[in-house]
Amino acid sequence: MEKTVSREDIDDLRKLFARYDSSKTGVIRPEQLYELLDKTRFPISKTEFKDFLLKIDPIGRNAITFDQLLDGVKIKAGNTSLRQELINAFRVFDSKNTGYVLVKELIAAMKGLNAGMREEEVRELVEEADFDNDGRIEYKKLVEMLFELDG
Numbered sequence: 001m002e003k004t005v006s007r008e009d010i011d012d013l014r015k016l017f018a019r020y021d022s023s024k025t026g027v028i029r030p031e032q033l034y035e036l037l038d039k040t041r042f043p044i045s046k047t048e049f050k051d052f053l054l055k056i057d058p059i060g061r062n063a064i065t066f067d068q069l070l071d072g073v074k075i076k077a078g079n080t081s082l083r084q085e086l087i088n089a090f091r092v093f094d095s096k097n098t099g100y101v102l103v104k105e106l107i108a109a110m111k112g113l114n115a116g117m118r119e120e121e122v123r124e125l126v127e128e129a130d131f132d133n134d135g136r137i138e139y140k141k142l143v144e145m146l147f148e149l150d151g
Contacts, residue, residue: 013040029063058092059092
């Protein structure tokens with residue numbers, strides 16, 4: 001049975017996250033995340049947690065932000081669209097939360113994922129997606145364009 005993530009759930013998650021982020025760095029460790037989820041109406045088994053963590057932290061930074069937590073809970077609850085899931089995937093590579101992915105961040109991420117692409121292939125991909133020719137991808141714009149082409 002799918003659950004929805006309500007405004008109240010988000011507020012509760014935000015409060016719990018703040019408690020676990022006692023040093024106020026804006027991130028928590030995976031073990032803290034597991035404990036946090038257990039205190040919500042979105043508990044997760046250890047087996048499920050590995051997949052959950054891979055979805056929200058695929059390159060293994062082991063530093064989970066509130067946005068990553070919320071994205072993961074929404075995916076788990078089943079109320080995230082494909083469009084939003086793609087945006088969430090790009091957010092993982094947006095280390096400074098700017099709305100953009102820099103060429104060097106994308107190259108580092110692709111290397112970390114062993115995506116099987118050479119650096120020049122990644123650069124070509126970025127250049128095609130870099131609408132403003134400024135060396136970065138505005139990922140929300142890219143996702144919207146992909147859906148326009150598909151629809």
